[in-house]
Structures are given as structure tokens and as C-alpha cells.
Amino acid sequence: MPVNSSDHWSEYWAQGRLTSLPQDFAANYDGEVAEFWSEVFEKVPEGGHVLDLCTGNGAVALLAAAYFNSMGRKVAITAVDAAKMDMAAVAQQFPVQSGLASQVDFVADCPVENLQFPDQSADLVTSQYGVEYCDWEPAARQVFRVLKPAGRFQMVCHTPSSDMLAYMNREHAEYARLEELGFFSAVDDYVDGRTGHEALKNAFSTISSRLEPEFSSNGSALFGSVLGLLRNALDMTGQQLDSNREALQAYRFQMQAGRDRLADMLRVNQALDDDPDWTGVFVRAGLEQVRQGQIRYRGQHNAGQYYEFRKPQEPADQHQDG
Numbered sequence: 001m002p003v004n005s006s007d008h009w010s011e012y013w014a015q016g017r018l019t020s021l022p023q024d025f026a027a028n029y030d031g032e033v034a035e036f037w038s039e040v041f042e043k044v045p046e047g048g049h050v051l052d053l054c055t056g057n058g059a060v061a062l063l064a065a066a067y068f069n070s071m072g073r074k075v076a077i078t079a080v081d082a083a084k085m086d087m088a089a090v091a092q093q094f095p096v097q098s099g100l101a102s103q104v105d106f107v108a109d110c111p112v113e114n115l116q117f118p119d120q121s122a123d124l125v126t127s128q129y130g131v132e133y134c135d136w137e138p139a140a141r142q143v144f145r146v147l148k149p150a151g152r153f154q155m156v157c158h159t160p161s162s163d164m165l166a167y168m169n170r171e172h173a174e175y176a177r178l179e180e181l182g183f184f185s186a187v188d189d190y191v192d193g194r195t196g197h198e199a200l201k202n203a204f205s206t207i208s209s210r211l212e213p214e215f216s217s218n219g220s221a222l223f224g225s226v227l228g229l230l231r232n233a234l235d236m237t238g239q240q241l242d243s244n245r246e247a248l249q250a251y252r253f254q255m256q257a258g259r260d261r262l263a264d265m266l267r268v269n270q271a272l273d274d275d276p277d278w279t280g281v282f283v284r285a286g287l288e289q290v291r292q293g294q295i296r297y298r299g300q301h302n303a304g305q306y307y308e309f310r311k312p313q314e315p316a317d318q319h320q321d322g
């Protein structure tokens, strides 16, 4: 069962990213994914309430705000995450989103397993690459609890076979390669004062000569970023390096958070792979499954699996609390 540590996600959202897949969706979900959500939003009535779970920096919530604006429909949107979102950072990178963000009520440090919202308060609960990260059983009970009778739960999940998984596995191997080359230990030793700038430069020079040809053949963004850092550092005097120790430490922290995030995503994908019927938790919590299918992005990439669940009009008594 995936259990999340939210610090590495907070670090990620503080970079102003809008989605967890910036290589495909830099400025929010578009194409078939955005179309899917528009169809979902269409059924929310005037005066309704949408609750987006595991929202990150609010990708789906912002799509909802844009959709309801375009329809001139007044709908309350709440977006929650166990981590901290950073809408100021989003506004800096995507100024067009800041007006939309002001229409969403964001709630940070809010685990889905412990939602502080009234029973039967949402017409629609949404999640994209979200609920699968939670502790499934309590999360499903919360989704059931907060939905109004006949309310719907719509999610788009990772699929173990998705192209994204192949991408993540590649990046995971790249982090391991950097470790093998001694990049992390060289930085840690220097930052923690165990070695000086001479030793750091020697290590960086060796790592750089090994990494260059690998980067030329695979074009890895991670390797490209590290090579940029190595080149800068090698151009510096010892004194300049010493005065950049904190910046190097910050880079190291970001790398570690990136690696932890990736490990989190791979763990979730493994959990879904191990239990292909995991979505049964929502049915056991009292919801009815209406439909499921695959979203093909740009007609080709497998962007994930969508599921629609509906809360019965008159839920059976035994399912009512969570």
C-alpha cells in the first residue's frame, strides 16, 4: 500500500510546476486529457461543488475553473493535497493561471484519508494521478462520505503499462548511474566539509568525462542538467566554489527530492501492477462503477486509465460512514 511522504512533493510544487508530467504537460493537461475533464465538468450543476483530491498545484482544479468560467456557471471548487501547493510560484511561471487560481479554494497539508469536509458536500470528486498514492481503503471511504447522493467520483490513474512508466524507469536508472559515478557522494563530502574544493574538482572532472559520451547518446535531461553544473563548477576558482557551497547544497536537495518523488511514483505503479483490481475499494466503500477506459494522448500515448463511479441515490446503511 503506497504511503506518501509529502516533502518531496512540496519541493516539486514550489518550483511552480503545473503537472507531475511536465515533459508532456508543461502548461497543464491539454488534448484528450483536457477534453476528458471538460466532459466530466459538463454534468456539474450551477451552484455545485467540485472537490479535487491530490491536486498538486491544482492542474485539474484550474481546468475546472476555466471550464466553468467559459460556461458562465457558478461552481465552488476546492482542491486539496497532503503536500503544500505553491500558487505564487505557479503565477510567476504561468501568469494566466493566477486569475483562475483565485477561484479555487486550495487546502494544503490535507491527506485524503482524513478529509475535513462535511458528509454529502460534493457533487463531483476528481483525482488525476492522485488517489492511487493514498492509503486506498480509508481514502475510498472518504470519497464515499463527502459525495452527495448521485454524486460522481472521476479519476485518471497511472497505468502500469503507460509510456510514463517507461520514462520513469529510465530516469530511475539515470539517478542510479549518477550514484555509481560518485556524483552524490562527491557533492555530499564537499558540502558536509569532509573534502575541499580540490577533491571536488577532481571528482567532477572524472564524472564529467564519463558522463559526456553517455549524454551524447541518450540526451537525458537529468544528465544534461548535471553536466551543466559540472562545467560551471570546473570553471570556478576554489574560492568561487566555496562561496557557492549553499547553492550546491540546494541543488543536491532538489536532486534528492526528485529521486524520492520518482521512487514514490514507481512504488505506486508497482502497487497498481500487483493489484490490478485495486479500484474495487471504491465499490466496497459503496460506490457503483459506471465506466472505465484508457485515455490516449495525441492519439498515441497511453496517458492513463479513467474511471467513473457514482454514489447511489439512497446508499445502503452499512456504507454510510467512514
Ligand SMILES: C[S@@+](CC[C@H](N)C(=O)[O-])C[C@H]1O[C@@H](n2cnc3c(N)ncnc32)[C@H](O)[C@@H]1O
Residues within 6 Å of the ligand: 004, 006, 009, 010, 018, 019, 020, 021, 053, 054, 055, 056, 057, 058, 059, 060, 080, 081, 082, 083, 110, 111, 112, 113, 127, 128, 129, 130, 133, 134, 135
Ligand atoms: C503525481 S502527483 C499529481 C498531482 C496532480 N493531481 C497533477 O495531476 O498534477 C500526486 C500528488 O498526490 C499527493 N498525495 C499523495 N498522497 C496523498 C494523500 N494521502 N493525501 C493527499 N494528497 C496526497 C502528493 O502530495 C502529490 O501532490
